[in-house]
Amino acid sequence: MATVLFYLLGLVTxxxxxxxxxxxxxxxxxxxxxxxxxxxxxLFYLLGAPLVAAWxxxxxAGAIMVxxxxxxxxxxxxxxxxxxxxxxxxxxxxxxxxxxxxLVGCTLMLIGVDAGVAQGVPRWYATPRDFGFAxxxxxxxxxxxxxxxxxxxxxxxxxxxxxxxxRRQKKEEGA
Amino acid sequence: xxxxxxxxxxxxxxxxxxATGILMVGAWWPSRAPWVLTGVALSxxxxxxxxxxxxxxxxxxxxxxxxxxARFFTILWSILTxxxxxxxxxxxxxxxxxxxxxxxxxxxxxxxxSLLSAASSLVGLFLGLETFTLVLYILIAFNRGEAIxxxxxxxxxxxxxxxxxFLAFGIALIYASSGSFHLPEAMHGLQIDxxxxxxxxxxxxxLLVAIxxxxxxxxxxxxxxxxxxxxxxxxxxxxxxxxxxxxxxxLIPLFxxxxxxxxxxxxVLAALAMLSMVGGTLAALPQRNLKRMLAYxxxxxxxxxxxxxxxxxxDGQRAVIFYLIVYxxxxxxxxxxxxxxxxxxxxxxxxxxxxxxxxxHPRRCSALSAFLLSLAGIPPLAGFFGKFGIFHAALxxxxxxxxLVGILAALVSVxxxxxxxxxxxMQERPAQRLRPGxxxxxxxxxxxxxxxxxxxxxxxxxxxxxxxxxxxx
Numbered sequence: 001m002a003t004v005l006f007y008l009l010g011l012v013t014x015x016x017x018x019x020x021x022x023x024x025x026x027x028x029x030x031x032x033x034x035x036x037x038x039x040x041x042x043l044f045y046l047l048g049a050p051l052v053a054a055w056x057x058x059x060x061a062g063a064i065m066v067x068x069x070x071x072x073x074x075x076x077x078x079x080x081x082x083x084x085x086x087x088x089x090x091x092x093x094x095x096x097x098x099x100x101x102x103l104v105g106c107t108l109m110l111i112g113v114d115a116g117v118a119q120g121v122p123r124w125y126a127t128p129r130d131f132g133f134a135x136x137x138x139x140x141x142x143x144x145x146x147x148x149x150x151x152x153x154x155x156x157x158x159x160x161x162x163x164x165x166x167r168r169q170k171k172e173e174g175a
Numbered sequence: 176x177x178x179x180x181x182x183x184x185x186x187x188x189x190x191x192x193x194a195t196g197i198l199m200v201g202a203w204w205p206s207r208a209p210w211v212l213t214g215v216a217l218s219x220x221x222x223x224x225x226x227x228x229x230x231x232x233x234x235x236x237x238x239x240x241x242x243x244x245a246r247f248f249t250i251l252w253s254i255l256t257x258x259x260x261x262x263x264x265x266x267x268x269x270x271x272x273x274x275x276x277x278x279x280x281x282x283x284x285x286x287x288x289s290l291l292s293a294a295s296s297l298v299g300l301f302l303g304l305e306t307f308t309l310v311l312y313i314l315i316a317f318n319r320g321e322a323i324x325x326x327x328x329x330x331x332x333x334x335x336x337x338x339x340x341f342l343a344f345g346i347a348l349i350y351a352s353s354g355s356f357h358l359p360e361a362m363h364g365l366q367i368d369x370x371x372x373x374x375x376x377x378x379x380x381x382l383l384v385a386i387x388x389x390x391x392x393x394x395x396x397x398x399x400x401x402x403x404x405x406x407x408x409x410x411x412x413x414x415x416x417x418x419x420x421x422x423x424x425x426l427i428p429l430f431x432x433x434x435x436x437x438x439x440x441x442x443v444l445a446a447l448a449m450l451s452m453v454g455g456t457l458a459a460l461p462q463r464n465l466k467r468m469l470a471y472x473x474x475x476x477x478x479x480x481x482x483x484x485x486x487x488x489x490d491g492q493r494a495v496i497f498y499l500i501v502y503x504x505x506x507x508x509x510x511x512x513x514x515x516x517x518x519x520x521x522x523x524x525x526x527x528x529x530x531x532x533x534x535x536h537p538r539r540c541s542a543l544s545a546f547l548l549s550l551a552g553i554p555p556l557a558g559f560f561g562k563f564g565i566f567h568a569a570l571x572x573x574x575x576x577x578x579l580v581g582i583l584a585a586l587v588s589v590x591x592x593x594x595x596x597x598x599x600x601m602q603e604r605p606a607q608r609l610r611p612g613x614x615x616x617x618x619x620x621x622x623x624x625x626x627x628x629x630x631x632x633x634x635x636x637x638x639x640x641x642x643x644x645x646x647x648x
Binding site: 153162 | 235236286303306316
């Protein structure tokens with residue numbers, strides 16, 4: 001049963017990701033990506049990592065994708081053509097619906113077959129406490145390096161995205 | 176993390192924390208030259224501390240080694256960072272770079288390179304590589320006024336992101352197959368009945384794609400000429416020398432750990448090396464732009480380095496390290512000359528602008544010629560010994576065909592390296608004067624020029640040093 005679920009979820013992930021990278025409308029792409037993340041989260045759960053599964057939903061599907069949607073809408077990167085004003089056509093919403101239904105089905109199946117509840121916590125199950133110790137103990141240096149990277153990425157994005165100084169523009173206009 | 180761990184990471188900490196400090200203080204006190212000079216001082220401090228402060232542990236966090244090998248490259252990349260900053264001093268002023276940000280980014284790139292060369296686990300390799308790649312995305316597009324720079328930055332970003340995806344996937348597959356990130360266990364674990372596990376082979380295929388992108392081997396080299404052309408010249412120098420050199424420095428222990436399993440990858444590696452040598456040479460021949468020519472020639476050099484890496488053994492490893500040092504010095508020098516000629520409205524790249532320039536700016540043009548001749552491998556200069564070592568190691572390990580192709584590529588390379596020299600010195604039309612050089616640039620060029628000469632005449636001491644620091648098999 002778990003094997004069937006695994007392949008089913010794998011299929012959903014791959015289809016959703018393929019649809020995500022082939023959509024022209026960025027909002028549609030984001031919706032498919034959220035689907036793919038949900039399927040991934042269930043896969044992680046199936047592999048005995050409920051913590052990672054929860055984060056996949058909370059951080060990736062929840063926080064990051066909402067941020068994506070927010071930026072897309074704020075910068076108006078997905079203007080709706082006149083023809084689409086009536087709302088999406090059936091071939092635009094049907095795949096999402098099917099994928100979502102598949103995910104709901106898989107979740108229900110997972111609840112039905114969850115062996116972890118009957119047998120107690122599996123051996124490889126990492127509690128948030130274990131995870132925290134590994135992250136800030138064994139991999140503390142890696143966390144530090146990554147945080148440095150993020151700092152410099154933020155600085156760089158700020159620098160490259162910042163408009164040129166006004167003084168220089170004035171100079172050029174005057175010249 | 177204990178105090179002795181921090182003590183062992185002192186050089187990298189100087190670079191990274193120095194970069195952060197400059198960034199923070201720079202926000203209140205924006206200025207250019209003082210920050211760049213502080214960066215130069217910090218990188219030389221890091222180099223000195225890597226040389227004299229001896230670590231008490233051999234590995235930090237199970238990710239980065241503090242062996243003599245790692246220390247050697249830390250010194251090398253710190254000095255490179257310092258020289259790059261010194262070279263950029265005037266360039267940054269002309270192009271109105273934000274001094275604190277630029278210095279901080281270059282310093283952090285140096286820290287990343289030294290982390291990558293010191294990587295003793297696949298996680299360390301990934302982190303080190305991403306550290307300086309991330310910084311280079313920004314540095315390449317640092318010239319905000321120029322569309323070509325933004326284009327180059329975007330190309331490198333997209334290509335680099337794809338390569339990172341392959342790298343992460345490859346590392347994950349190798350981990351799944353061997354159950355360890357740590358070298359050499361991660362590679363030993365791939366073995367089953369004297370062969371490589373299929374999953375490990377798949378992981379290595381992905382790893383090779385990522386490596387091919389990062390060091391620009393044919394057929395993953397397509398970004399190279401555009402990025403070289405579009406990036407600011409000092410950044411191109413850093414990218415061409417440090418970024419690729421650090422990758423090779425990390426590959427040497429990786430391949431050493433792989434041991435006899437390398438034989439299974441040999442067919443692919445041989446194809447990559449052959450394609451790089453032949454493809455790079457053919458593409459470099461018709462170039463009329465110095466930066467693009469250097470980009471394609473770097474592809475050829477990466478082919479030679481891969482050949483040395485395949486040869487393996489202490490001979491091959493020593494040849495690779497020596498080669499990447501002399502290649503780095505000559506390349507840094509060549510981009511240094513381009514930097515010193517750069518004006519606010521762009522850098523001279525077309526051979527047309529160089530015509531007859533040898534008589535207007537004899538010192539810098541002679542230095543440029545020396546660097547190009549060293550890259551071509553003309554005997555009295557350092558490049559000759561580099562090539563000699565590589566081909567010697569290749570012949571010794573029975574890579575006859577590849578060595579032959581390499582020697583032919585080296586012969587043909589003389590043609591495209593001589594063309595700019597002919598344009599500089601043998602064509603009549605008196606060129607316009609370009610920008611006069613300044614002291615800092617001359618200092619860096621003098622260092623590179625004397626090293627190219629010195630290592631060509633006395634390669635012995637450096638080769639001896641490299642033999643001593645080689646990772647034990």
